[in-house]
Amino acid sequence: MPGLRASPPAFLLLLVLVFPRGSPAAPGAGQELEPGSRSAVAAARVALHYGNFQARSLGGLRALGQVRKATLKNIPESGHKYYLQFSTEDYRTGEDAGNCLATVLYPKKKSPPVVSIKCSHTKDKKEIQEEDNRFYQRIRHQSKPITGNNIPDSYGNIEPALEPVWALAVAGSSSIMWEKSTETLGYFLAQVKSVRQWVRKDDFTEFDYTVLLHEIPTQEIISCHMRLTWLPGHPLKVKHFCASNADEGSGAESGSAAGPSAEKGAKF
Amino acid sequence: MRDQLSLLTMRLPVLLAALVAVAACTETFVGHQVLRVVPQSDEELQKVQELQDLEHLQLDFWLAPRRLGLPVDIHVPFPSLQAVKAHLEAGGVSYSIMIEDVQALLDEEQTEMLRSSRQLPLSTETFNYEAYHTIDEIYNFMDMLVAENPNLVSKLEIGRSTENRPLYVLKFSTGGTNRPAVWIDTGIHSREWVTQASGVWFAKKIVQDHANNEGVASILETMDIFLEIVTNPDGFAFTHTKNRLWRKTRSKHSGSICVGVDPNRNWDAGFGEAGASGNPCTETYHGPYPNSEPEVKSIVDFVKSHGNIKAFVSIHSYSQLLLYPYGYTSAPAPDQQELHEVSAKAVAALSSLYGTKYKYGSIITTIYRASGGTIDWTYNQGIKYSFTFELRDTGRYGFLLPAKQIVPTAQETWLGLKVIMEHARDNLY
Numbered sequence: 001m002p003g004l005r006a007s008p009p010a011f012l013l014l015l016v017l018v019f020p021r022g023s024p025a026a027p028g029a030g031q032e033l034e035p036g037s038r039s040a041v042a043a044a045r046v047a048l049h050y051g052n053f054q055a056r057s058l059g060g061l062r063a064l065g066q067v068r069k070a071t072l073k074n075i076p077e078s079g080h081k082y083y084l085q086f087s088t089e090d091y092r093t094g095e096d097a098g099n100c101l102a103t104v105l106y107p108k109k110k111s112p113p114v115v116s117i118k119c120s121h122t123k124d125k126k127e128i129q130e131e132d133n134r135f136y137q138r139i140r141h142q143s144k145p146i147t148g149n150n151i152p153d154s155y156g157n158i159e160p161a162l163e164p165v166w167a168l169a170v171a172g173s174s175s176i177m178w179e180k181s182t183e184t185l186g187y188f189l190a191q192v193k194s195v196r197q198w199v200r201k202d203d204f205t206e207f208d209y210t211v212l213l214h215e216i217p218t219q220e221i222i223s224c225h226m227r228l229t230w231l232p233g234h235p236l237k238v239k240h241f242c243a244s245n246a247d248e249g250s251g252a253e254s255g256s257a258a259g260p261s262a263e264k265g266a267k268f
Numbered sequence: 269m270r271d272q273l274s275l276l277t278m279r280l281p282v283l284l285a286a287l288v289a290v291a292a293c294t295e296t297f298v299g300h301q302v303l304r305v306v307p308q309s310d311e312e313l314q315k316v317q318e319l320q321d322l323e324h325l326q327l328d329f330w331l332a333p334r335r336l337g338l339p340v341d342i343h344v345p346f347p348s349l350q351a352v353k354a355h356l357e358a359g360g361v362s363y364s365i366m367i368e369d370v371q372a373l374l375d376e377e378q379t380e381m382l383r384s385s386r387q388l389p390l391s392t393e394t395f396n397y398e399a400y401h402t403i404d405e406i407y408n409f410m411d412m413l414v415a416e417n418p419n420l421v422s423k424l425e426i427g428r429s430t431e432n433r434p435l436y437v438l439k440f441s442t443g444g445t446n447r448p449a450v451w452i453d454t455g456i457h458s459r460e461w462v463t464q465a466s467g468v469w470f471a472k473k474i475v476q477d478h479a480n481n482e483g484v485a486s487i488l489e490t491m492d493i494f495l496e497i498v499t500n501p502d503g504f505a506f507t508h509t510k511n512r513l514w515r516k517t518r519s520k521h522s523g524s525i526c527v528g529v530d531p532n533r534n535w536d537a538g539f540g541e542a543g544a545s546g547n548p549c550t551e552t553y554h555g556p557y558p559n560s561e562p563e564v565k566s567i568v569d570f571v572k573s574h575g576n577i578k579a580f581v582s583i584h585s586y587s588q589l590l591l592y593p594y595g596y597t598s599a600p601a602p603d604q605q606e607l608h609e610v611s612a613k614a615v616a617a618l619s620s621l622y623g624t625k626y627k628y629g630s631i632i633t634t635i636y637r638a639s640g641g642t643i644d645w646t647y648n649q650g651i652k653y654s655f656t657f658e659l660r661d662t663g664r665y666g667f668l669l670p671a672k673q674i675v676p677t678a679q680e681t682w683l684g685l686k687v688i689m690e691h692a693r694d695n696l697y
Contacts, residue, residue: 147330
C-alpha cells in the first residue's frame with residue numbers, strides 16, 4: 001500500500017527549488033554546489049595546499065579525497081567565498097586521513113586566496129611528530145649534502161632515500177600553489193626537477209629546489225625555484241621564484257591570423 | 269675581476285631572464301658545467317670563497333671550499349660561466365672542467381640505465397605490460413601481435429607525422445566488409461604515458477578475449493576495432509629523449525620559434541574559439557588552421573573514408589573522468605541524455621574492479637571549455653558514441669604515474685570501454 005510520504009525525487013525537487021542552481025549567487029545568500037563540481041573540487045584543493053603548507057609537518061601531508069558538501073557565497077566588495085567539507089587521504093599511503101572543514105575566499109583583486117581550514121586526524125599528533133623526526137633524521141644523517149633530479153622519475157619512481165626530500169618538496173610547493181591559485185587557475189606538483197641541500201651549522205635543514213607545476217586549464221608546466229628551510233615543529237620557510245611564460249617566444253610574432261583576436265587563453 | 273662582477277650585477281636582470289628563458293624552454297642543465305678548483309694558497313682559497321657569497325650567480329658547490337689542497341667542485345649555470353671563469357683566471361686560480369655539459373651527462377646516464385635494463389621480448393607473451401616502453405618497443409610489439417594473429421590483427425599506416433614517423437593503427441577484424449567499427453586512440457598527448465601503455469595492454473586483451481571466446485569476442489562477431497596506440501609519435505619520442513612533460517606535436521609553423529600544436533585543439537569543431545590558444549608558445553595552441561597537424565589529418569581522412577565508425581574513444585590522462593561532447597559550447601549535445609546514461613554505466617563498471625572513483629559529464633561542465641577537440645568533431649560527423657577518458661590519477665603522481673599502476677589502470681578502463689562498445693553494438697544506427 002503506497003505511503004503518503006513525499007517520494008525522494010519529489011523532495012529533491014523541492015530542494016532544487018529552494019536552492020536554485022545555475023543562477024548567480026545573490027549577495028548574502030549561499031548557493032549549494034554539486035560536491036563533485038569542478039569549482040568545488042578546485043577550491044578544496046586550494047584549501048589543502050594551504051593546509052599542507054601551514055601544517056609544518058611532512059607526516060601529516062594530505063591529498064584530496066572527496067568533496068562532501070560545498071556552498072558558494074558572493075561577498076560584495078570581497079569576492080567569492082566557498083564553504084567546503086571534504087575527506088582527505090594520507091599523501092604517501094593513500095589511507096583515509098580524516099575530514100576537513102574549510103573556507104576559501106578568492107579576492108576580487110589579485111592576491112592569494114584567503115583560507116581557513118580545520119581537519120580531523122586519523123593519525124594522532126604523536127605519530128605525526130615521530131614520522132617528522134624520522135624524516136628529519138634521515139636527512140641529517142647523510143654523509144654528504146643531498147642532491148637529486150627528476151623526482152619522481154619518468155617512470156613514476158621515487159628512490160626511497162629521496163622520499164623525505166620529496167615530501168619536503170610537496171609541503172614547500174604547496175605554498176607556491178596556494179599563492180598562485182585563483183578561481184580559474186589551479187595547480188598540481190608535476191615533478192621535482194632538481195634538489196640540492198645547503199649545509200647549515202644550525203639544526204635547520206635547507207634545500208634549493210626546482211619544481212615543475214602543472215597549471216590547469218592552460219596545461220602549462222611552470223618552473224619554480226624554491227629555497228626552503230625546515231625543522232620539525234617549526235614553520236616551513238619558503239622563498240620562491242617562478243618563471244613566467246611570457247618569456248617564451250617573446251619577440252617572435254605569431255604567424256596565426258586566424259580568428260578575430262590574436263590570443264585567446266583557455267578559459268571558462 | 270671586481271669590475272667583471274659588478275658588470276655582472278648590472279646585467280643581472282638580463283641574465284636572470286636568460287636563465288628563466290632557458291629553464292622555461294628546455295631542460296634545466298643545458299650548458300651548465302662543473303668546474304674543479306684545488307686551492308694551493310690562502311689567496312686562491314679566498315678567491316673561491318668569494319664566489320660563494322655571490323648568490324645571483326646561482327652557483328652550487330658539489331664540494332664546498334674547506335682547506336688547501338682539497339678539491340672544490342662548482343656547478344655553474346650557463347649564464348654565469350663567463351663571469352666565474354674570468355674571476356678565477358684574473359685571480360690566477362687554475363681550474364679544470366670536470367663536466368662539460370651537465371644535461372648531456374644526465375641524458376646519457378638515463379639512456380644507459382634504460383638500455384641495460386631492456387631485453388627485446390620474443391613474443392607478446394614475454395612482453396612486459398607492467399613497464400613503460402619506447403616507440404621502437406611498441407612498434408615491435410605491434411608487429412609481433414600481427415605476426416602471431418594474422419587472421420585477426422592487421423597493421424595500417426594511416427599517415428606520417430611531422431618528423432616522418434609512421435602513424436600505425438591496428439585493425440582487429442573477424443571478417444566482413446567495412447563492418448561498423450569502434451575507434452580507440454591513446455597517446456595523442458605524448459606526456460600521458462599511462463595511455464599508450466594501456467593501449468598496448470588493450471591490444472593484447474582483444475587478442476586474448478578472441479582466443480578464449482569471451483569478453484569482446486562477441487563484439488568482434490559484428491564489429492571491427494581500430495586502435496591507434498601511439499597517436500603522437502614525435503611528441504612521444506621527445507618525452508623519452510628531451511622533455512618528459514611534452515604534450516603537443518613537434519611541428520614548426522612559420523613566424524614562431526616555438527614548436528608544437530595541441531592535437532586536441534586542432535580539430536574542426538569550434539576551431540580557434542575560446543578554449544584554445546592562438547599563441548604558438550602555449551600548450552593549448554590550436555595551430556594555424558584545422559587539421560594542420562598530420563597526426564590529426566590522418567585520423568580525419570581515415571574516419572571520413574571508412575564512413576562506418578559507430579563509437580570513437582580518445583584516451584587521455586590524468587583526472588579520472590569520462591567525458592562526452594561538447595567542449596567548445598555549453599549547448600548540450602542532442603544525445604546528451606543517452607551519453608550521460610552510458611557514461612554512468614561505464615564508470616560503474618570501471619569502478620567495480622578497484623574502487624577507482626571517476627566523475628563524468630560533458631567536457632565543458634566537467635573539466636573546462638576546450639575548442640577544436642577530437643570528440644566534438646567526431647560527434648558532429650555523426651559518430652554518436654564519442655567519448656574521452658581521463659585515466660589515473662587525480663594529481664598525486666599526475667603524468668608520472670608509477671609503472672605498477674599501468675595494468676590495474678588498463679584493466680579497469682577496459683571494463684568501461686566494453687560498456688561503450690557493447691552499447692554501440694546493441695544500438696547501431
